[in-house]
Amino acid sequence: MADTEQTLLEIIKAHAVGLTGELTRETPIANLGIDSFAVVEIIYEVEEKLGVEVPFNANQNPFGEMKTVGDLLDALAKLMAQKSPA
Amino acid sequence: MSRRVVVTGLGAVSSLGLNTLEFWNGLAGGKCGIVRRTLGPGDGLTITASIAPADAFDAYAETLGRDMARADRFSRLAVAAAEEALKDSGIEITPELGGRGAAIIGTGIGGAGSQDEAYHAMLTKGRRPHPLTILRIIPNAPASHLSIRFGLRGPAFAVSSACASGAHAIGVCADIIRSGAADFGLAGASEAVLSYGPLEAWKAMHIMSDDLCRPFSKSRKGLVIGEGAGVLMLEDYDRARKRGAAIYAELVGFGMNADGKDMINPAVDGAAGAMRAAIEGLRLDAASLYVNAHGTGTLMNDPTETKAIREVFGADADRLLVSSTKSMHGHLLGAAGGVEAVAAILALKHGIVPPTINYDEKDPDCDLDYCPNEARPRRLEFALSNSFAFGGLNAVLAFRRL
Structure with a gap:
């Protein structure tokens, strides 16, 4: 699980052009400087690296109720748990 | 004006x-x-x-x-x-x-x-x-x-x-x-x-x-x-x-047309027509003209382009210098006209005609002065850059030294 979190954090970091300082669970998503297209790229990389399918349509608000990086990590953990064992 | x-x-x-x-x-x-x-x-x-x-x-x-x-x-x-x-x-x-x-x-x-x-x-x-x-x-x-x-x-x-x-x-x-x-x-x-x-x-x-x-x-x-x-x-x-800019050259002519004949084989009249349109109204002396040829090194292009240059310039074709810089930088396809315009402009500026390298055998169907193998100093006033595309689409640029 820690590896999964680490992978997502690294992917986010690579796209977070607005980030100043550390990337932590508490970092607000709004401070990352991620535009709508960077979201698509992040999801692509998550799917490629972690072998999970992220339900997403770029015409909707990508983050829904999520506010912080921690919320993203939790959402990913949920997806990973749902993933049927290979 | x-x-x-x-x-x-x-x-x-x-x-x-x-x-x-x-x-x-x-x-x-x-x-x-x-x-x-x-x-x-x-x-x-x-x-x-x-x-x-x-x-x-x-x-x-x-x-x-x-x-x-x-x-x-x-x-x-x-x-x-x-x-x-x-x-x-x-x-x-x-x-x-x-x-x-x-x-x-x-x-x-x-x-x-x-x-x-x-x-x-x-x-x-x-x-x-x-x-x-x-x-x-x-x-x-x-x-x-x-x-x-x-x-x-x-x-x-x-x-x-x-x-x-x-x-x-x-x-x-x-x-x-x-x-x-x-x-x-x-x-x-x-x-x-x-x-x-x-x-x-x-x-x-x-x-x-x-x-x-x-x-x-x-x-x-x-x-x-x-x-x-x-x-x-x-x-x-x-x-x-x-604004006091340094000016390399003036773009004094642009000729474009289409052969309307074939996807692969170029036509003499199309190429000649585009060159004529590019130099229309210019008072140029062939002795101070450099033609940066399309010169692909193919049997389809080279004799056709040579004939087209002869058709446009007549007897003066023997007084102008032609070269294909593709012999050096290769054929950049879509970008060819871009880098070759730069080559033509710099030839004007420096008064040096870049060579056609790898030239080692005379072709009776290609009988112009292609500046073989070595650059040649020449006082230039005008330069043409020829581009003839697959599908018979032709574009020729004319530059003048200022």
Whole structure:
């Protein structure tokens, strides 16, 4: 699980052009400087690296109720748990 | 009196070097930019005029920032050449000025490498294309990147006419400035097709040389594909003069037409007509004219182009100098007209005609002075840059030294 979190954090970091300082669970998503297209790229990389399918349509608000990086990590953990064992 | 259009900046990236100075030194020195490379699976060697060493441009492209790291090679090449041309021109693009600036960049194919990579991975490994794939391959990507990067908000689009794309882009940009729709513009072309799939498709035409490119020489074996970009800063003459810009040359003519005959074979009358249109109204002396030929080193082009030059200039054809710089930088396809315009302009500026290298056997069907193998000093007043594309689309640019 820690590896999964680490992978997502690294992917986010690579796209977070607005980030100043550390990337932590508490970092607000709004401070990352991620535009709508960077979201698509992040999801692509998550799917490629972690072998999970992220339900997403770029015409909707990508983050829904999520506010912080921690919320993203939790959402990913949920997806990973749902993933049927290979 | 209509507006005059001048060239105030140059940028070139090619197998002869990563900037205009290296490009010109290569041309004047008769340097051959052709190398052997392995592009696909197996050990099949391909002859290309690649930027060498292969990673030389990649290292440079890394300094161009995040947007370029995510873009296709043909966009990176265009941005590198455009950045050089912009810097060279000394124009500072303020938000107000940006609305008067054009970005017109041609390409024959577009993001061929990204397309090849994405579809290869999809078809052979079942991987999905990267979400940026479309934005990487669309032919207007370089024009858009230039617009975004430099704040150019005037007319901006791609021009595509195979091997005449660059000349069409430059000619059309000049017309736009003449019309008053822009006061200046970055115009040229970019191409990066040195990828396995596209190269195999080229090989299937059986027109590729297996060693060197020998334009106008009887020993010719075909063309060698190159990569790179050539971009000019075009500017309204009055504006350039007012700001005290260094002016390379004036774009005094642009001839374009279509053969209307065949997808592959060029026609003498089409090529001749485009040249005639480019020099119409100019009082030129053939002894001070340089023709940067399309000169692909193919049996289809060389005798046809020679006949067309004879048809336009008559007996004077023996007094002018012709050369094909493709013998050195290869055929840059869509970008050919871009880098060859730079070559023609620098020949005017320096009074030196770059050679046709690898010329080793006279061809009775190609009987002009092609400036074989060694550059020649010549007091030049005019230079033509010929581009004749597959599909019979012709574009010829005429420059005058100022």
